[in-house]
Amino acid sequence: MAKIKKRGESGAAKNYITRTQALKKLQISLSDFRRLCILKGIYPREPTNKKKANKGSSAPASFYYSKDILYLLHEPLLAKFREHKTFAKKLARALGRGEWALAKGLEERKPLARLDHLVKERYPTFKQALADLNDPLSLLCLFERLPRDPVPGKTQVPHEVTAECGKLVAEWKVWAIRTHALRKVFLSIKGVYYECEVPAGRSGETVNVRWLEPWEFKQTVPADVDFRILLTFLDLYRTLTSFVLFKLYADENLVYPPELDVKLDAEGEGIGRFKLVERAPDATAAAPTVEGDKERKITKKDVKKSIRSIAHSSAATGGMQVDEDEEDALIKDEPSAEEEFTYHPSKNETDASDPSNAPLPTYTSLLTAPSSSGNSHDDKAYTIFSPYTFYLSRETSSRTWEFVIRAFGGKVITHPSLNQLSTTPETANSITHILLDRPMDASTMRALQGDRKWTWVQPQWVADCVNRRTVLPSGEGSGYEPGGVLPPHVSPWDEEGRDDRPWLGTEAQAAAGVAQDEEEDEDEEMQTEEGTTATAEMTSAMRAAAENPDDETLVHQAELEAEAAGTDHAVFRKQLAVAVRAAKASAPSSSKASTSTAPAGKTAAAEEDLRKIMMTGKKQRLYEKMQYSNNERRQEADKLASKRQAIEKRKKKAAK
């Protein structure tokens, strides 16, 4: 005989625990519990049967997986929380008594919680960490520009936090530039979306990391946004991102964190303020790495990598810089660019001239050096701007465009101002494209340009080129010239999605579509006119015949009737044709959309109808549901298409 099961000892009753019970079990306050949940990634569950999970009560409650809570019991953070609580008490006491020395001592020995164990625990593999990097990067981007007290009188965001966020984002971008990992850029009304393809491990897997950077404006912060929660998330995200960056930099054989050039930082340089330092193969002790990395240091992969890079560099002849003597090559090849980037070319020169000095490779040189990972084909697709030098006009966001252009191999110049470019002819001569986001009349442009060959484009051109992976035409009529009417900016992720819109392909197609529509419209008009006159004198047989003109028997029937009525055969034929057209016109527009497949589709549909009779009720309902959602999607697409047609028609009329 089976063992008698007791109530509440297995299944949902045991698997789930309400929040109140969890709090009681953990003996912590709600706010601590929340913080733990955020950091540990514990979330409430929706049990299939709430009543069973709540031991028979139907009171509303949020349920947690009870094993999650059991694991929380042994969380080192919990102990840290308690430590902090006692610390806070002691400090308050010391302050209250005016024992300043004691307070100072306490403050120095303040318990600090570290989250690195959580990173490994939540993301056992690097791939998982990358897959969950979208939210962290987006939040970091938001905090990068947040004021100290976003909601006045409430939780403050310490300056260090904002600074660290900015640093992490910049480091991430530097990495993306160096490895040419950027794939997509989308300018939305919310901000700029970027997508990077990040290598996730040895087997060549990649993870797409997408993040959203807000426009550079002051953020409006609603008063009910709880910054304590956001800051807790940020704590975790900062830790996660820094570890991910460490791994990425280590894979690129770079020292992490990259050194900050204090001078450049003070000058307000964005991404360029970091000095990327390669880890010398024997100088591991100098590089700030852990012991664990030492063994990893010279793996098979690294050896392979270095061999490949050597081969690569030897294969690349003229245009490519060679790693070994990149300094000299770089300076010879494009001194102006170098000058623009780092503002201390003279120093570099002196360094280079002194071979005993053996300078560390700088950020710029490393950036321009070809990435050792990734094959040449990819490189070509992702370095489409490599022959170009862009001048960013001051109204364009250098934060966005410097990153995008450099990630695709281009060079960027931002100084001096547009009017004074002529004063530095070397710089001016190297420029190929000017990114301008304001209307400018041709004469001014010509005056500025002089005899140089500059291409004037609006920023969207860069984004569109990036998304198409080709350099798009940018001359007059393309719409990308300053003051031109820009072509629509389309999301690069649309092809991953549901509906494709062929009319977005080329203008020609769209025009053809319009022409076709017009013809149809004319047809329709004619038909409706005739139809209204004809339908009055239709018999039922005629109507039936008109509805399915392929059905011979129906037609025959109608013919017989007409004969009985005494109408001529020719007249009858005419009438029938009119009736058929009228029937078509009266049919709903959705069927009109699929006119090409109408006759075949109709019988097929009828057949399908009959087969559905034999479905069970359950399947019938499911089928219906599916059809409903499919229909919704189709209708949405249809709606867009019809709107598009209407717009085209209107435009055409306006042109006439």
Add this chain to the structure above:
Amino acid sequence: MPPKRSQTAPRSAGSKRNPASKATPSTAVSGKPAVKRSRDDDRDAPSHGDEVSLFAGKINGGDNGKGKKSAVTAEVEEDEDDEEFEIDTGSSNGDLEDFLDRDALESPADDEDEEDEEGDDDDEEGYNTSDIEAMENASGDEQDDFDDASSVASSSIAPSTMPDSNLTLDQLIARHSYKPDENFDIHVSQATGGRPLVGDALTGKFSNAKEGTGKLVPSKFVKGAMMREYDDIEAGYGSESSTEENTNTIGNVPIEWYDDLPHIGYDVSGRKIMRPAKGDELDKFLATVEDPDSWQVLSPTTAEDKLLQKQVQLSDKELDIIRRLQNAENPDADFDPYQETIEWFTGKGNEMTMPLSAAPEPKRRFVPSKWEHKKVMKIVKAIREGRIVPNRPAAEKPKVYGIWSNDDVENPPHAMYMPAPQIPPPRTVESYNPPEEYLFDEGEKREWEQQEKEDRKLDFMPQKHDALRHVPGYENFVQERFERCLDLYLAPRTRKVKLNIDPESLVPKLPSPKELRPFPTNCAVQYRHPANSRVRCVSVDARGEWVASGSEDGIVRVWDLGNGREVWRWNLKGGPVQAVEWSPNKEECILSAAVAGRIYLLAPLALISPHVAQTTLTHLNTAFSSSSASSTNNISGKPQVPDAKWVRPSEDERDRGMMVIVEVQGTPKQVTWHRKGDYFATVAVDAANKSVLIHQLSKHQTQSPFKRTKGSVQRVAFHPHKPHFFVATQRYVRIYDLVGQQLLKTLMTGLKWISSMDIHPLGDNLIVGSYDKKLCWFDLDLSTKPYKTLRYHTKALRSVAYHRAYPLFASASDDGSIHIFHGTVYTDLMQNPLIVPLKVLRGHQIKDGLGVLDLRWHPTKPWLISSGADGEVRLWSS
């Protein structure tokens, strides 16, 4: 010492009283031992005849009661008693003196040993209590030997009282001026004065129990043997047993229980305590006369001890206590309620010292610890040598390091692991410069604005900016990020199985209708009825040549099947024709038609061949000729109400083909023939228990097969080849065996109201149509529940029918459509029937909510005849 030995038994008997007498001197302040003594005396007095004992008792009593008034007297009298007295007293005196001397010299701490010794001595010396003697006397005078002994013993009272006489008055006063409780302490504290008393008291208390040896005495039980007998342990003053005044151990029971007995209870050893003699009036008087103090016996200063049943003299002290209690004063005479406060801590000079302890401050309190100093110096040395660096930060882990390696493995998949869904990528709608069709028009904008925030499909309004510099900041950015964060840790997660299948895969795989031809696909012939009167019923004759229809104008028409021409008509003039049905016998041509209350048997004789006409006529008329009865027939021969009346129409009517009229109760709604064409059954729903009738044409007989029908019968049918009869009530179909006259099966249709029924020509399958839009297919071999229930009509089903030759069946409904199905029945029992929907025939118009009312298959061809509420009968052919 013979007397001693002889005394052992009585001594042990009176042992309990010993302490009392012994304790007397030491506890003289408390009245109770004194009382005891006096009690003893009282008891002694009557039992003893001789003077001496009486006197002794009295003296003793007086001695105690009066507070050692007459020690000398007692001595004198005892002197008279016994010569041994001298020796005894002498020894005891010497002892005492010795004791006193020592006491004076030695510290009180040594007392105990000494007392022990004294106790021993004392015991050895003698059993010198009057109590023992008294006890002995009380227990019986039989033994003369003992008498002597007792007298000897009684004389030894003196030594115990003797020391009292030696005490100074001060000591006595001091002793009496303390509370009994304090006694001991005071004796201890008073180095000199209290000593002898204590010693005295203790000598009484401490028995020879400490010897641990006892005395060897001849055994009472074994002759010549010796047994060790221990002395009683005398309880000390503080012990419970010493304060125990109640020597009667009967406990808290009414003393009256002992009224009839010579004793009044038992002592600790279980011996009887004999009732003390109550002297009569003479005795009392004599007592008064002889004892000047005895007036008190009857005075109010006595009280009765109920347990020991005697008057107890209250001492002055006790009386004083009583008086105090009566005056609501403190019973303790020495209590001073107005004592002077001694200001120990607040008095002059003591203000701040708080001398809780007078112990001097130990040295260690103010001398620095050597060991601590050593420890500190050790640390100092370490710091100097640099082994300890104060406030050195702990070795920290680096802020970032490589936590992922190449051989990390993901956690194994778990059902409860639900990672948060990622935010889907942005669509073109979100673009700052989307194609124009994405922008909202006025209607959409209004709708978006009116919708609740949660209901919106998009959380923003699409906008188009002509240049990037015109794009404003997005004002919900922080809010959206915050909500995402909230979702990540607050939103309950669950696994939803998303069925990612092609909806077409749900549709069953069936053979194409094209492969299952022939079946009717279109309307070939229409048979129009004048005035569009509803055609309720239709039927095709057995040869497939004629179509009969019955319409609501009461006319039965016969049409030529092929060309739709009306060839015959009978006006039945009985309201709407409810049913028409051709006889299935091909050799005959009989049409049955039902109107309210009548069933007509018609034969269009002019249309048929003479041979067929002949057989038809014969069949119809034989019964008229054979029996005179053109009247009733009742199978049971019961004379009452006839089931039906067979009437022969007039000559004229017969010429027009109306051959027989059967008059029945109610309105027959259905006529159905047996396959041989002799029997036919009718159903009249409104005819109570006569609703189902089976008529036999050859005999003109009618019978009602059911005495009582369960539920109202809707339809009946004959089995195609078995003598079975199907009866469909509103919800069930019952199958009866007509031969065995029993119910075979009840089919649970699951329908609400059956409208029609047909049986497959092979007889194992059945279709049932219902007004609740459903059609059930029953496989009679399979189950009593439907094999398939199909619901495809939008309105009530009116008629269902199987084709007799082709694997087809059809259903007609009020929605104006006829569904044609392919229904193959396999001979293999394991294979289920195959049902394939083939075609929907539409053509009948819906009039007043009624569509197709009846349908019949052509007997040989795949053609269908249907009649509709629009006054049309249609032939559907392939």
